[in-house]
Amino acid sequence: MLFRSASLLSLALLSLAAPAAPETEADLAPDVNSLGYLRCSAGSENQVIGYISRSLNSFGEYIGVSPSSDPNDVNHRMLVSLDVTGTGPQALLVKNAPKNNFPFLGGIAGSQGSSIGSDGDYVLIGGTQSTAVGAKPSYCGNTFTDSTNKLRKCASAIWVFNSTSNQVTPQWTNDDGTAVTGNVGYVNEAFVITGDKKEFEDTWEDKVEWVTLTLEN
Numbered sequence: 432m433l434f435r436s437a438s439l440l441s442l443a444l445l446s447l448a449a450p451a452a453p454e455t456e457a458d459l460a461p462d463v464n465s466l467g468y469l470r471c472s473a474g475s476e477n478q479v480i481g482y483i484s485r486s487l488n489s490f491g492e493y494i495g496v497s498p499s500s501d502p503n504d505v506n507h508r509m510l511v512s513l514d515v516t517g518t519g520p521q522a523l524l525v526k527n528a529p530k531n532n533f534p535f536l537g538g539i540a541g542s543q544g545s546s547i548g549s550d551g552d553y554v555l556i557g558g559t560q561s562t563a564v565g566a567k568p569s570y571c572g573n574t575f576t577d578s579t580n581k582l583r584k585c586a587s588a589i590w591v592f593n594s595t596s597n598q599v600t601p602q603w604t605n606d607d608g609t610a611v612t613g614n615v616g617y618v619n620e621a622f623v624i625t626g627d628k629k630e631f632e633d634t635w636e637d638k639v640e641w642v643t644l645t646l647e648n
């Protein structure tokens with residue numbers, strides 16, 4: 432929001448300073464994109480535990496970065512571009528992505544397939560190519576397949592922004608077209624999206640940190 436009003440202000444100043452400059456439609460359109468970090472908080476107190484980082488692990492999955500273990504964490508946080516006026520699912524462009532051909536923060540099918548719901552199945556979070564809003568998972572290019580040579584489906588337009596809370600929540604479309612609001616967990620240095628936290632924990636017996644993602648700018 433701050434970012435948005437600051438750019439509107441500079442547009443106003445610019446037109447005052449240069450009244451003769453022709454105004455184009457692009458100049459007049461408000462900038463709806465906001466840049467920010469994706470903050471991860473957890474627990475009943477919603478304590479900040481870290482951020483999604485701009486780094487991928489060896490499987491091509493984005494990892495987290497925590498201020499408590501990395502004094503230089505600001506430089507390692509992922510910076511995303513988000514449409515703050517959007518109400519439905521949208522794709523988040525990673526502005527400081529590692530050099531790769533998969534610039535969006537997307538979901539990539541887990542080992543059990545590309546649908547989630549009432550079982551322990553999950554979707555990974557990595558870099559993907561662009562897919563349409565509401566599209567079923569497809570074999571779009573992604574960092575997991577690129578790193579592991581394992582073919583996995585993916586989707587990019589899976590993030591819903593709440594402009595009141597600044598929360599960013601995944602909405603995943605399954606193979607049958609149904610949309611599922613996902614839970615985000617941090618487990619074994621990777622983020623997962625799953626439909627049912629308890630089923631996920633029971634299935635994989637891993638220590639999971641369930642997080643809320645919030646745009647911080």
Ligand SMILES: *[C@@H]1O[C@H](CO)[C@@H](O)[C@H](O)[C@H]1NC(C)=O
Pocket residue numbers: 593594595596
């Ligand atoms: C957005 O966040 C606010 C504040 O937490 C909440 O009251 C509201 O229900 C949320 N909106 C949606 C659509 O989830």
